[in-house]
Amino acid sequence: MTATTTSPRTAELIAQAERWGAHNYHPLDVVLARGEGAFVWDVDGRRYVDMLSAYSAVSQGHCHPRIVAALVAQAGRLSLSSRAFHNDRMGEMLERIAALTGFARVLPMNTGAEAVETAIKAMRRWGYDAKHVEDDRAEIIVAAGNFHGRTTTIIGFSDEPSYRRGFGPPTPGFVLVPFGDAAALAAAITPRTVGVLLEPIQGEGGVIIPPDGYLRAVREVCTRERVLLCLDEIQTGLGRTGAMFAWQHEGARPDLIVLGKALSGGLYPVSCVCADDEVMAVFTPGSHGSTYGGNPLGAAACVAALDVLVDEGLVERSAELGAHALSRLRAELHSPEIAEVRGRGLMMAVDYRGCIAGEVARGLAAAGVLAKETRGKTIRLMPPLVISRQDLDTALDAAMPVLDRR
Ligand SMILES: *Cc1c(COP(=O)(O)O)cnc(C)c1O
Numbered sequence: 001m002t003a004t005t006t007s008p009r010t011a012e013l014i015a016q017a018e019r020w021g022a023h024n025y026h027p028l029d030v031v032l033a034r035g036e037g038a039f040v041w042d043v044d045g046r047r048y049v050d051m052l053s054a055y056s057a058v059s060q061g062h063c064h065p066r067i068v069a070a071l072v073a074q075a076g077r078l079s080l081s082s083r084a085f086h087n088d089r090m091g092e093m094l095e096r097i098a099a100l101t102g103f104a105r106v107l108p109m110n111t112g113a114e115a116v117e118t119a120i121k122a123m124r125r126w127g128y129d130a131k132h133v134e135d136d137r138a139e140i141i142v143a144a145g146n147f148h149g150r151t152t153t154i155i156g157f158s159d160e161p162s163y164r165r166g167f168g169p170p171t172p173g174f175v176l177v178p179f180g181d182a183a184a185l186a187a188a189i190t191p192r193t194v195g196v197l198l199e200p201i202q203g204e205g206g207v208i209i210p211p212d213g214y215l216r217a218v219r220e221v222c223t224r225e226r227v228l229l230c231l232d233e234i235q236t237g238l239g240r241t242g243a244m245f246a247w248q249h250e251g252a253r254p255d256l257i258v259l260g261k262a263l264s265g266g267l268y269p270v271s272c273v274c275a276d277d278e279v280m281a282v283f284t285p286g287s288h289g290s291t292y293g294g295n296p297l298g299a300a301a302c303v304a305a306l307d308v309l310v311d312e313g314l315v316e317r318s319a320e321l322g323a324h325a326l327s328r329l330r331a332e333l334h335s336p337e338i339a340e341v342r343g344r345g346l347m348m349a350v351d352y353r354g355c356i357a358g359e360v361a362r363g364l365a366a367a368g369v370l371a372k373e374t375r376g377k378t379i380r381l382m383p384p385l386v387i388s389r390q391d392l393d394t395a396l397d398a399a400m401p402v403l404d405r406r
Pocket residue numbers: 055110111112113114116147148149150199203204232233234235236260261
């Protein structure tokens with residue numbers, strides 16, 4: 001069932017993907033063909049406001065001309081060198097990311113999950129080398145409701161049954177604690193604990209914002225117990241929550257930060273782990289690598305994407321427009337079916353009491369607003385940070401009756 005009328009062309013393209021692809025996603029019946037800024041167009045020329053932004057990867061807006069130009073120019077010059085040789089673009093990217101994050105060193109990868117895997121390897125090896133944990137016994141504490149990607153190790157410590165089922169045995173060495181409870185986390189620390197891996201705000205979990213003071217308390221516990229704090233800011237980082245990084249809301253600087261998604265503005269997969277010398281020094285030649293990691297094409301896109309983020313003031317914009325949108329949602333949504341409206345910056349969510357978010361998402365698409373449900377009960381609203389206040393208000397006007405079940 002769909003609220004939009006499906007054209008023959010749309011039906012044909014969906015059938016083709018369904019016929020030849022694995023069915024590991026269940027997308028809305030919308031086939032996109034073009035994007036610009038906060039808008040996307042389907043194959044029939046219908047325009048939508050993108051309120052998902054590829055899970056925050058296109059924070060800089062679709063096909064940002066500066067990032068496109070950098071990518072196109074680099075594509076005709078040198079795209080891939082492998083790390084067997086140096087290339088003339090990677091260093092600039094690393095320096096820029098280090099300056100932006102305030103960490104001494106950066107290790108580039110491609111997808112978010114790979115960067116999380118990299119951080120897990122770093123924490124484990126640091127635990128054995130620096131903390132002298134007994135071989136193969138290191139533990140990393142993770143939170144209930146986490147989402148860190150789809151590799152076998154990462155899904156092994158997810159508590160979402162559909163992510164895990166049939167993919168065991170899980171990688172050992174992960175301990176699950178409730179999210180938002182610093183005392184429970186402190187109680188789970190043992191002499192074998194090497195790290196804590198958290199999202200500052202859980203994205204896929206449904207924009208779950210922990211209680212005030214949580215991250216600060218976790219930071220204090222980690223420092224006291226000599227445990228590394230690794231924050232996965234793949235979704236929350238680079239302005240999404242109204243600060244450059246979500247840890248800054250509480251001054252809880254991590255020991256490792258993982259970035260991805262908006263790091264390249266949706267033009268090319270680029271991810272990384274940042275840390276200071278003591279942690280990054282665990283990586284020696286041969287200990288880690290990636291054929292495409294640090295490639296010139298990705299580096300060019302990344303540098304341009306960071307330029308756009310800073311030059312266009314997107315972090316400040318996220319804080320300002322996020323506060324505006326959240327106050328509108330709070331003032332205008334009254335349905336008894338709504339359990340909660342929450343958000344930080346342009347990372348917002350509407351929670352329903354029942355599993356109706358999929359139906360709401362289809363209704364929103366029919367109203368020209370693209371969003372996706374997460375975990376059945378939640379609609380996430382995360383427009384590109386470049387969206388104008390007027391376009392945001394127009395999108396909210398269109399979305400409000402659907403969100404409010406009128
Ligand atoms: C999207 C996401 C990932 C995984 O990134 P991929 O590029 O899809 O592998 C990891 N952690 C968080 C918090 C994410 O939002």
